[in-house]
Amino acid sequence: MSREQRPTNPFALALNTQRELFSSATEALEKSTVIDEQLERAESVDVGQTPSEVVYTENKLELLHYESQTDEQHKVPILVVYALINKPFILDLQPDRSVVRRLLEAGHDVYMIDWNEPSRLDQYLTLDDYVNRYIDNCVDVVRERSGQDSINILGYCMGGTMTAMYAALHPEKVRAMGLMAAGLYFEDTGGVLELWGDEQYYDPETVRDAYGNMPADVLAIGFALMDPVSNFVSKYARFYDNMEDDDFVENFARMERWLDEGIDVAGEAYVQFLEDIYQGNKLYENELELDGKHVDVSNIDMPLLFIMGEYDHLIPCGASEPFGDIVGTDDVTNIKYPTGHIGLSVSGSSHKEVWPQVADWYYEKSGGCEGERSEPSEGASDAAASHEAETDDSEVAVEVETPADTDTEVEVEAEADPAASEGDDLEELNGIGPTYAERLRSGGVASVAQLAEADAETLAELAEVPVSRAEGWLEQTR
Numbered sequence: 001m002s003r004e005q006r007p008t009n010p011f012a013l014a015l016n017t018q019r020e021l022f023s024s025a026t027e028a029l030e031k032s033t034v035i036d037e038q039l040e041r042a043e044s045v046d047v048g049q050t051p052s053e054v055v056y057t058e059n060k061l062e063l064l065h066y067e068s069q070t071d072e073q074h075k076v077p078i079l080v081v082y083a084l085i086n087k088p089f090i091l092d093l094q095p096d097r098s099v100v101r102r103l104l105e106a107g108h109d110v111y112m113i114d115w116n117e118p119s120r121l122d123q124y125l126t127l128d129d130y131v132n133r134y135i136d137n138c139v140d141v142v143r144e145r146s147g148q149d150s151i152n153i154l155g156y157c158m159g160g161t162m163t164a165m166y167a168a169l170h171p172e173k174v175r176a177m178g179l180m181a182a183g184l185y186f187e188d189t190g191g192v193l194e195l196w197g198d199e200q201y202y203d204p205e206t207v208r209d210a211y212g213n214m215p216a217d218v219l220a221i222g223f224a225l226m227d228p229v230s231n232f233v234s235k236y237a238r239f240y241d242n243m244e245d246d247d248f249v250e251n252f253a254r255m256e257r258w259l260d261e262g263i264d265v266a267g268e269a270y271v272q273f274l275e276d277i278y279q280g281n282k283l284y285e286n287e288l289e290l291d292g293k294h295v296d297v298s299n300i301d302m303p304l305l306f307i308m309g310e311y312d313h314l315i316p317c318g319a320s321e322p323f324g325d326i327v328g329t330d331d332v333t334n335i336k337y338p339t340g341h342i343g344l345s346v347s348g349s350s351h352k353e354v355w356p357q358v359a360d361w362y363y364e365k366s367g368g369c370e371g372e373r374s375e376p377s378e379g380a381s382d383a384a385a386s387h388e389a390e391t392d393d394s395e396v397a398v399e400v401e402t403p404a405d406t407d408t409e410v411e412v413e414a415e416a417d418p419a420a421s422e423g424d425d426l427e428e429l430n431g432i433g434p435t436y437a438e439r440l441r442s443g444g445v446a447s448v449a450q451l452a453e454a455d456a457e458t459l460a461e462l463a464e465v466p467v468s469r470a471e472g473w474l475e476q477t478r
Contacts, residue, residue, distance in 0.1 A: 047089040047254055050100050052112075056141045060116040063138050065145075069104035076175055076366040077109035077146045081135060081166075083158040084265050085216070088114050090345050091156065093254050097346045099355060106359030111142050113159075115263065123212040123267035127276075128291040130269060131165045139166075139173050150175040152362050157181050157315065157341075161277060164323070165288070168295045171302060176365035178358065180307040181315045181341055183277065184323035185284045204274040208267035216262025284323060286469065298436050300327040303365040306334045307358060312341040326469070328436060333361060426451065429476050436463045452477035 056063035080100070082088040091099040091112070103110050113135070118125065142151050152175050155163025160182025167174045207214055242248040282288040288295040304327060308317045317336055324332040337354050339347050344354065425448045426437040443462035445451050451459065451473060459470035 047093055047257060049095060050092050050098055050104070055111075055145065056138060058134060058137060060118060060122070061134055061138075062114045062116060063141060064112045064114055066100055066104055066110045066112070068109065069101065070107045072107060073109050074107050074363060074366060075109075075146065076148055076150075076152055076362075077111060077142055078103060078152045078154055078362060079139060079142050080110065080112035081153060081155040081159040081163045082113055082115065083156055083160075084115055084130070084263065084269070085158060086263055087261050088112055090342065093346050094251075097348065097351055099345055099351075102351060102355040103359055103362075106356070106363065108359060108362060109146065111138070113138055117263055118213055118266045120212055123208070125266040126268050126291070127162065127165070127272045128293075130266075131162050131290060132169065132293070135162065135166050136170060136173075139170070143173065148175075149173075152176045152178075152366060154178040154180060154358075154362075155182055156345075158183070158273070160184075161273075161283070164283065164297070164300065165290065165295050167302065168297050168299045169290070169293060171299045174302050176303040176305070176362060177300070178305040178307060178362070179320060179323075181309060181312060181320070181344055182306075183315045183319050185319050185321075186278050186281050187284075204271045208271050211267070213267045214265040214270040216264050284326065286326065286472075297323075297326055298328040298432065301329045303331040303361075304329055304333070305358070305361050306332070307344060307354065308334065308336050309340050309344050310336050310338045311343075312339075314341045325464070331365075429473050432463075432473060439463045448477060 051067040052064040053067075054062045055065045080088075080091065082091070092101065095101060100110055100112065139151060139153075143149065150173050153163050153167070155161070155178070157180070160179040161184060163177060164179060164182065164184060167177050204214075207218070211218075238252075242252075276282045276288055280287070283295065283297065286295075286297050304324060306320050306324060308315075308320050310317060321334060324334070335354060335357060337344065337350060339350055344350055426432050426440060426446070429448065429451075432440075440446070440451065440459070440462050445454055445459065445462060454474075456467050456470040456474055459473065460467040463470065
């Protein structure tokens with residue numbers, strides 16, 4: 001008789017069950033002796049330990065400047081634009097898992113915007129206030145302190161979306177831009193937040209009307225319910241299983257503290273973000289306006305870096321990556337790493353594999369300049385000269401996607417036009433910036449008259465834009 005066919009010995013089964021119960025009781029007793037000590041340990045964890053000073057304040061906003069970690073510091077600083085949700089110490093969680101510290105250790109001069117908690121009166125703040133007032137003022141402070149006409153920016157999550165808006169409106173002040181887990185495109189990307197943006201099921205104005213500001217607790221519950229088993233059951237089971245591991249308890253406590261210390265979102269800005277970005281997809285469609293000013297993404301002509309998590313269920317790669325196809329720069333680099341939304345900031349492997357590459361990218365795109373900060377140049381407020389050829393062709397050891405050869409000419413049948421030799425009227429059309437205009441001219445479309453005679457498919461191929469955008473250009477010529 002095989003082992004599988006032998007009848008179960010009830011006496012042996014009873015003994016085995018008794019042994020398991022005794023083992024479980026012993027384990028529970030052992031854990032009960034350390035639970036008070038570990039809970040006290042969890043309550044005393046430190047976060048945001050990298051030394052910094054507040055160098056500028058406006059309303060609730062604080063601009064932090066971090067203490068250098070190296071003898072020599074790169075001239076062009078990095079301004080981190082954090083999200084409006086939660087506190088920014090997720091980017092400085094602990095010394096060995098700190099995005100801020102990794103950049104400092106690589107020789108970068110780092111600033112970060114801490115938005116802090118909005119008051120009831122702040123419910124009327126708009127995206128224009130955040131982008132063209134707060135971010136712009138912080139950029140000017142960093143430019144003045146560093147003596148640079150333009151600076152580097154790193155935008156995280158919702159802060160990345162606002163950073164893209166800022167770069168489109170003030171490209172002369174941005175040397176290189178990194179967008180980390182940034183929501184930029186919302187059309188069947190698979191991200192769970194996209195469901196919130198469906199106007200058939202959710203009207204953000206009802207929240208604003210009821211609360212004024214979007215409560216952090218409501219946002220936290222909504223995020224947690226996206227994966228209820230993991231957020232309400234599994235993680236606490238893991239905590240119980242690892243209760244005697246001091247490092248695990250401290251790491252767990254830091255993350256729980258970040259999740260618990262949420263920040264309300266200004267009501268009007270929240271409504272605009274949901275309606276215009278999520279529901280309207282206006283930033284990607286190049287239709288977004290802030291206080292009547294067109295946020296023309298074709299003006300984004302600086303080096304652009306996307307930092308994305310392959311397992312990010314909040315902002316999947318598909319919600320960031322397509323944005324690189326519509327901006328005005330060919331210098332686009334993608335870093336995709338097998339982690340989630342928060343893992344980009346705090347996972348040990350991300351800090352070994354991702355952030356050294358990010359630090360190198362910023363260094364290379366800033367012209368590889370080191371040493372003491374330079375004195376402010378004359379006319380520092382006029383940053384047009386900042387976009388001279390200061391970048392090099394050094395490669396970053398990540399996935400790099402290069403657009404099609406822009407020198408390829410496509411034959412366009414059109415009558416000769418006197419303005420064709422100059423071609424300076426192309427940029428008069430809404431949505432055509434210097435980069436798109438140059439691509440069109442390289443392909444033989446050097447004036448509005450020639451553009452009007454071409455078909456949308458040809459123009460889209462020349463400018464490397466969606467056909468829908470080329471159709472919009474043609475509409476303006478009729």
